[in-house]
Amino acid sequence: MGRPREFKDDVVLDRAMRVFWTRGYEATSVQHLVTRMGIQRGSLYGAFGDKRGLFVAAIDRYDRVVTAKLLAALEAEASGKAAIRRFFRLKVELALAPGRPRGCLVTNSATELAAHDRRTASKVGSVLAKIEAGFHRAVVRAQKAGEIDRARSPRALARFLTSSAQGLSVMAKTFPERAVLEDIVKEILAVLD
Amino acid sequence: MGRPREFKDDVVLDRAMRVFWTRGYEATSVQHLVTRMGIQRGSLYGAFGDKRGLFVAAIDRYDRVVTAKLLAALEAEASGKAAIRRFFRLKVELALAPGRPRGCLVTNSATELAAHDRRTASKVGSVLAKIEAGFHRAVVRAQKAGEIDRARSPRALARFLTSSAQGLSVMAKTFPERAVLEDIVKEILAVLD
DNA sequence: ATATTTCTTGACCGACCGTTCAGAAACTGG
């Protein structure tokens, strides 16, 4: 009962996500947000609490939309090695896709806000943990198939791959050139041999 | 002639650098800066132009103090491979050193500001280029000594190592634990074998 | 049809933002 929302949460959240993704948290004003989201201030505060709340919700949305696609790539191949390769190839394509913000919202949030804001820190931490877990599964799968030496620590490899994905996001934001990113991915994948 | 400065530029710049390093650019107010730098607003504007100018000067200072130390590690060993190992070991130690801001000012600046501000972007770009050049020299040295297969591209390896250093900085900010960082470094160095 | 609930709207709030500036203070050259 009562008057229904005139907007879909996910639709305006997608727009907010893009704004935060391109401009960062602090550089984005509420005025900027309401303009791009196409709703009024009151609606924003009614639906998401405050700017921080909207930001955390935007990271969550990013997790469900963007990160989920990358994690899916990690599970899509029977071969663990092929899955990891697919993950990084997809990451490069996403990083270079026209009309898409550069870099990664989670990486940006980790460096800009995670140190000061608990809610952001825990969201970022859980997303990174999810990625690491995905890599871990892929590595174990690859080891079982004999693609990767069983003597190597899957935990260390998973952490390395997670870190590499972060590094790639930083580089994608600074040097969004295919040649650069492909050079990097080539050597990341070389670690697995 | 005229009244002399009551502060040393590098001293107050070091303090500004630390503030930006821990809090980022946008989240740091000029009020915050003058408090921590121990000078007045007027002096700040007189010496550094504006907030942006101070920020760029702080990155420059970071380059001369922190990055220079890492680059020196890269030149300190005759063996290219040992030099790269030393670089990453030092990076881990710096990342975990108590009383020091986590992560890396250049990495933070790359994700927070480089996309919007040209001056920051060119400063960040030149620092990263310097690091990449250092890695490149070390890789070539290692190849000449037979430590690394000559068939591998030193440019790709240098780019990979630069990217890895960025990733490590992100991870250091989110998970400042020795075990995590050492796992990552172990696998980064494994690429060279 | 009316009461009730929720959402929308746009004006409004005090606080703080980055920046400026006039005047006092501290130096140098004559």
Next chain:
DNA sequence: CCAGTTTCTGAACGGTCGGTCAAGAAATAT
């Protein structure tokens, strides 16, 4: 000791910040 120059000091500037709120609009329940 004074004129000239630079720096220091702290108050002040307009603008924008994140956030609130009262009133109207649109739905449901009775």
